[in-house]
Amino acid sequence: MATTHRRIETQDAKALRSRRQHFAAPGGSHDRIVGFLARALPMAVGVLAAVMVITPLGPRGEISFLLDRNKVAMIKERLRVDNALYRGQDAKGRPFSLTAGEAVQQSSAEGIVRMDDLVARLLMTDGPARLSASAGQYDINDDIVAVAGTMRLATADGYRMMASGVSVNLKDKTLTGADGVEGEIPAGTFRADRMFVDLDARTITLSGNARLRMVPGKLRMP
Amino acid sequence: IGGHNSNAPVSFAADRIELQDRQDRVVLSGNVQITQAGLSLSAARTLLNYTDAGSLKIQRIMATGGVSVSRGNERAQGDSAVYDFNRRIITMAGNVRLNRGSDTLRGGRLVIDLASGVSSVDGAASGSSSVTGATSNSGGRVTGTFSVPQN
Numbered sequence: 317m318a319t320t321h322r323r324i325e326t327q328d329a330k331a332l333r334s335r336r337q338h339f340a341a342p343g344g345s346h347d348r349i350v351g352f353l354a355r356a357l358p359m360a361v362g363v364l365a366a367v368m369v370i371t372p373l374g375p376r377g378e379i380s381f382l383l384d385r386n387k388v389a390m391i392k393e394r395l396r397v398d399n400a401l402y403r404g405q406d407a408k409g410r411p412f413s414l415t416a417g418e419a420v421q422q423s424s425a426e427g428i429v430r431m432d433d434l435v436a437r438l439l440m441t442d443g444p445a446r447l448s449a450s451a452g453q454y455d456i457n458d459d460i461v462a463v464a465g466t467m468r469l470a471t472a473d474g475y476r477m478m479a480s481g482v483s484v485n486l487k488d489k490t491l492t493g494a495d496g497v498e499g500e501i502p503a504g505t506f507r508a509d510r511m512f513v514d515l516d517a518r519t520i521t522l523s524g525n526a527r528l529r530m531v532p533g534k535l536r537m538p
Numbered sequence: 539i540g541g542h543n544s545n546a547p548v549s550f551a552a553d554r555i556e557l558q559d560r561q562d563r564v565v566l567s568g569n570v571q572i573t574q575a576g577l578s579l580s581a582a583r584t585l586l587n588y589t590d591a592g593s594l595k596i597q598r599i600m601a602t603g604g605v606s607v608s609r610g611n612e613r614a615q616g617d618s619a620v621y622d623f624n625r626r627i628i629t630m631a632g633n634v635r636l637n638r639g640s641d642t643l644r645g646g647r648l649v650i651d652l653a654s655g656v657s658s659v660d661g662a663a664s665g666s667s668s669v670t671g672a673t674s675n676s677g678g679r680v681t682g683t684f685s686v687p688q689n
Contacts, residue, residue: 475559518558519556519559520556525551525553526551528552532546
């Protein structure tokens, strides 16, 4: 009932009322608060709704962002990996791993991955061996690394080999070189047109005006 | 012309070289030319044994198929030859022909001692002892022609 008209009551009745009754009486402080809130709260809801609508459009910075396909950093190649690691198994089922500082595959059409400072860790009959090269192209399908520059092999028992112009077949652990190879092993340095090396059996077959030079005396590790 | 240094670097040239590192062996074939400090050996096929325990040491070179060894003005030819690096001698066998300057010597077997430069030719291919002169089989004479200066 609206408390607009005054009530008829004696001064004595007013004095007898307790504090809770004063608080609850119509026109008391509780009524004024409730009356004020009845008008203030709907207005606050309106203001809040307005604020929530307006602020995202305001100029002050973007809180949410939209992933724009054109502005994202795109690579043209199919694959570009830093510190790449590739694991595989050779013909006898022994694992090998191929790590590279950077591996780039231009397109999926050619299964060639260009690698820089690559290191292949192989498992030979007499222990692990490490084969490193400054750059090479790795053919994924038949596990052949065409080494650009010089390749170095170091095996567990201290055998060293260095060769350039070769490609390494990781599947059956052989090296082949077709147009001009040269290299060095502890026994001497060699050079030839073509070369076939079986890393496990450590046989090096040079053909086509092959040259070999052996220096008796101190073993020279390549 | 003795005093050949058997520890000098040895360089090989051939059509085909096969290095078998585990067996410490090198097989060369196809007009092989081996040169070491003035001594050069050429043959059709050669086999080289070496040891690489600690330091590289070439043990011997066995050459077959028309071997010719030349050094300075001395040139020796034979069917097969064995160059023993440890005893520093070259032994050739099988119709050996040795010519030094304009002199020639033929026989069954030739031993060149690289330390002293003495080349001794033996009649029989299987050799005979220079002391008793006894040879295991008959035949096998040593023939030679020497040119005497005119003055």
